[in-house]
Amino acid sequence: MSKTDSLAAVTPPQPHVGLHSAGQFEAWRERLLAMPAPKPVITEVGKVTEVGGGVAIVTGLARALADELLVFECGVHGIVLDLEPGRLGVILLGPSEFITLGEDVRRTRKVVSVPVGPALLGRVVDAMGHPRDGLGPIEAIAETPIEAEAPGILSRSAIFKPLATGLKAIDAAVPVGLGQRELIIGDRQTGKTSIAIDTILNQARSEVTCVYCAIGQRGDAVSRVIAALKKGDMMVRSIVMSAGDEETPGLAYIAPYSAMAMAEYFSDQGQDVLVIFDDLTHHARSYRELSLLLRRPPGREAFPGDIFYVHARLLERAGQFTQEAGGGSITALPVVETQAENLSAYIPTNLISITDGQIYLSPRLVRRNQFPAVDLGLSVSRVGGKAQSRTLREVAGNLRVTLSQFEELEDFARFGTRLDDTTRARLTRGAAVRTALRQAERDPMPAAEQLAVLIAAMEGLFDALPEEQLSDAISRIRATPRKRFQFIGERISENKELSKEDRDRIIIAARTALSATRSDQTSYTDGGSYGPDA
Numbered sequence: 001m002s003k004t005d006s007l008a009a010v011t012p013p014q015p016h017v018g019l020h021s022a023g024q025f026e027a028w029r030e031r032l033l034a035m036p037a038p039k040p041v042i043t044e045v046g047k048v049t050e051v052g053g054g055v056a057i058v059t060g061l062a063r064a065l066a067d068e069l070l071v072f073e074c075g076v077h078g079i080v081l082d083l084e085p086g087r088l089g090v091i092l093l094g095p096s097e098f099i100t101l102g103e104d105v106r107r108t109r110k111v112v113s114v115p116v117g118p119a120l121l122g123r124v125v126d127a128m129g130h131p132r133d134g135l136g137p138i139e140a141i142a143e144t145p146i147e148a149e150a151p152g153i154l155s156r157s158a159i160f161k162p163l164a165t166g167l168k169a170i171d172a173a174v175p176v177g178l179g180q181r182e183l184i185i186g187d188r189q190t191g192k193t194s195i196a197i198d199t200i201l202n203q204a205r206s207e208v209t210c211v212y213c214a215i216g217q218r219g220d221a222v223s224r225v226i227a228a229l230k231k232g233d234m235m236v237r238s239i240v241m242s243a244g245d246e247e248t249p250g251l252a253y254i255a256p257y258s259a260m261a262m263a264e265y266f267s268d269q270g271q272d273v274l275v276i277f278d279d280l281t282h283h284a285r286s287y288r289e290l291s292l293l294l295r296r297p298p299g300r301e302a303f304p305g306d307i308f309y310v311h312a313r314l315l316e317r318a319g320q321f322t323q324e325a326g327g328g329s330i331t332a333l334p335v336v337e338t339q340a341e342n343l344s345a346y347i348p349t350n351l352i353s354i355t356d357g358q359i360y361l362s363p364r365l366v367r368r369n370q371f372p373a374v375d376l377g378l379s380v381s382r383v384g385g386k387a388q389s390r391t392l393r394e395v396a397g398n399l400r401v402t403l404s405q406f407e408e409l410e411d412f413a414r415f416g417t418r419l420d421d422t423t424r425a426r427l428t429r430g431a432a433v434r435t436a437l438r439q440a441e442r443d444p445m446p447a448a449e450q451l452a453v454l455i456a457a458m459e460g461l462f463d464a465l466p467e468e469q470l471s472d473a474i475s476r477i478r479a480t481p482r483k484r485f486q487f488i489g490e491r492i493s494e495n496k497e498l499s500k501e502d503r504d505r506i507i508i509a510a511r512t513a514l515s516a517t518r519s520d521q522t523s524y525t526d527g528g529s530y531g532p533d534a
Contacts, residue, residue, distance in 0.1 A: 046105040048072070049087070051096050054248045055293045058088040058105050067147060069108045074098040078105075079112055079250065082294050089294040091250040093128065111147065114258045115140030116265035121209070124226060124240045127255040129262075132242065141265075146257040148264065150316035155325035162387045163274065163331050166202030166444020167195065169374040169437045172396035172454055174359055177387025178208075178272050179320025179329040183351050185336050185343070186361030190373050192335045194441050195359065196276045197225055199333065201232040202444035203274060208331075209266045210238040211275045213259035215252050216245045216282025228442060245282070252286035260317050260330070267321065267328035275318070279335035280311060284347045301346045308350050315354050343378070357381040371438060376400050377407070390497045391488070392447060395454050399433070402458070406430020425463075432462035435470055448481040448488040455503065456510040465514065476513035484509060 046060035056078060058070070070078045070090060076098055082089025092099070093112075114129035117140045124133040131138055159177040176182045176199075184192045200210045212229075214222045222242045229235040239262055243255035256277050263273040277283070284307060291304040299305045311334075318332040336351050341363060343349070352358055357380045365373035376399075385393045409427055413419060419427070436457035439445065445453075456462060456477055465473055481488050488506070491498060498506075 044107050046070075046088070048099060048101055048103045048105060051099045051101065053289075053293045054092050054096055054250055055290060056090045056092060056096065056099060058090050059086060061088055061105065061107060062086075064088055064107055067111050069110050069112050071106050071108055072099055073104040074100075079254070081290070082296070091253065091290050091294075092248055093250050093254070094248065096248070111145045112254060112258075113143040113145050114261055115142070116144050116262050117141030120239045120262060122236045122238070124222075124242065126247075127241065127243045127251040127258050129258065144261050144265065146254055146261045147313075148261065148317060150313065151319060151321060151325060155321055156319045157322045159320050159383050159387050161320075161329075162389060163199075163208070163272075164202055164206070164447055165195070165199040166446070167198060167372055167374075167439055168445060168450045168454065169372055169376065169439070170195070170359060171388075171447065171450060172392060173376050173400050174357065174374065174379045174381045175383070175385065175388035175392075176331065176333075176381065177320075177383045178331055179318065180357070180381070180383050180387065181315050181318050181332045181334070181355040182381065183334055183336060183355040183358040184361070185338060185348060185352075185358050186373070187338050187341060187363050190361035190363055190366050191371060191441075192337070192361060193221070193225070193278055195361075195372055196278060196333055196335060197228050198442065198444050200229065200234055200238060200274065200276065201442065203237070204232060204234055205446065206272075208237075208272045208274050209263075210234065211241065211259050211263050211273065212238060213241045213243075213256055213275065213277050215243050215255050215277065215279060216286065217242070217278065219244055219246075232442070249286040249289050252283060253290060256280070256283055256314055260314060263330050264317065267330050268326040270327040272329045272331070274331045274333065277314075277332065277334040279337055280351060281335075281337040281347060284311070303346060307347070308354075311351060312354050315351075356383055370434065371441070374437075376403055389447065389492050389495050391492045391495075392451060392454075394497055395451055395458065398458065399454070402430060402433055406434065428463045429460055432460070432465070432470075433457045435467060436462055436474065445478065446481075446489070447492045449478040451488055451492070451498075452477050452481050452506055452510060455506050456514075459507055459510075461507070461510055461514055473514050476516060477510050480506075480509045480513055 044061055044063060046058045048056055049059050050057035064070070064080050066080055066083055068080045070080060072078065076092060076094035078090040078092045080088050081091050115138055119139045123131055123135065123138060126132050129138070159179045161178045163176045163178050163180070165171055165176060170176065184195055186192050200212065203210055212225060214225070222240070226235065226240055229238055241255055241259050243252045259275055263275045266273045284303065287307065287310055288303050292298060292302065296304045315332055315334065318330040320329040321327060334351060334355065336348055338345060338348055360375045360378040361373045362375035365375060405426060409423060409430070413427060436453055453474055462470060462473065487502065
């Protein structure tokens with residue numbers, strides 16, 4: 001039946017004189033009675049009995065489900081977190097000031113979902129996927145729930161491809177692989193976010209898509225991250241999600257799950273994705289705040305008993321997946337903050353046990369102006385050399401041993417003990433290698449340049465060089481692979497070892513660069529061509 005016929009069937013004839021008879025009216029009445037009765041629509045309506053602090057207590061919705069999305073009369077959304085007889089504990093995804101006692105609450109029969117698709121690349125969004133950059137609406141392909149079951153063992157494959165961070169200290173001694181979960185841990189102001197951002201910037205040399213999730217960060221800090229990504233031409237391949245500290249704790253709680261859902265879309269398309277969670281300490285505190293407001297029983301450090309599961313079900317969704325499961329990968333770099341170098345605190349130990357290794361940033365190295373402040377003694381990658389190219393693995397194999405021996409001798413030498421020539425040589429070599437691992441922010445280094453610098457350091461070419469000349473010497477050595485040794489990049493891309501002839505050629509080129517550095521320094525000191533009067 002067409003729309004016109006349907007309207008005619010239910011619209012009675014108008015009683016104009018001489019146009020319609022009683023028979024026509026009876027025929028209309030019979031058609032109306034023959035039509036099926038519309039199905040009744042049942043709408044469940046609850047009431048707000050308590051509200052405040054980012055949570056609300058709702059009654060009257062006995063059929064509501066866990067994690068279901070509710071809509072308050074004022075337009076604010078909430079998620080059912082607690083199911084108790086006669087009451088629901090709801091975390092709010094908007095300001096609680098807009099909600100009044102006795103306000104109506106309705107079910108949506110849906111869970112929290114976020115938009116996914118390529119249209120999100122280059123955008124800044126909130127935890128619900130709404131744009132925050134003023135560039136208009138996002139034309140998403142679909143919406144997907146933020147909670148998803150982690151892929152099983154049969155959907156995963158071994159981690160074998162490296163994810164280059166561009167940082168010598170990490171790529172050489174603590175390699176990260178595609179699909180790995182590597183924790184970045186350290187005290188405040190030790191450079192945790194800088195390592196994460198440099199890793200994203202280094203993906204300009206790869207095809208990895210990046211998602212940066214800022215949890216509880218200040219607005220100016222997120223703005224600096226966005227500016228760095230734009231300057232490094234990585235914003236067009238990145239998604240920035242921000243759940244600031246001024247927003248409701250419910251948004252901070254769902255933010256990492258929303259970021260992971262967006263990453264899973266690209267992974268299902270066979271792409272490699274890097275996800276940064278900065279940081280999960282704020283996420284745990286937000287969940288603790290919500291749990292205490294909902295009167296859940298507190299445990300250690302007042303965290304609820306399921307805090308381990310909160311992070312485990314998030315990070316277990318990362319991994320390297322088989323071709324049957326899409327063939328993509330999700331690499332997770334969660335950030336966690338420690339206090340006074342206490343690695344045995346509750347949240348840090350939880351995350352250390354969940355992840356596949358940790359990069360520990362030491363305040364002691366920060367005080368020595370050693371950046372990045374990676375403590376190789378406490379940092380570990382449980383994937384190890386499987387996610388490292390053979391070229392770099394061969395050169396960096398003795399790096400950790402050299403530095404550990406140097407630190408032990410350095411502590412011993414502080415007592416003023418007389419040292420023999422061999423011990424002094426080891427101290428000099430160790431100090432030069434540690435200084436060679438220094439690297440400026442926002443300057444990720446290609447693997448070929450890292451290789452040349454590490455070979456020069458391990459061969460002792462920096463031993464007799466003053467520290468103030470080392471930066472210029474490293475710059476000259478970094479330029480050497482770009483100019484003369486394209487074969488280094490080929491060896492790395494083909495995952496082949498360097499031959500003795502290749503290694504000798506790199507050492508000769510490094511000596512030449514260092515000779516140029518010394519001659520320039522001498523010319524400047526003597527008032528030569530680089531002197532003040534030039």
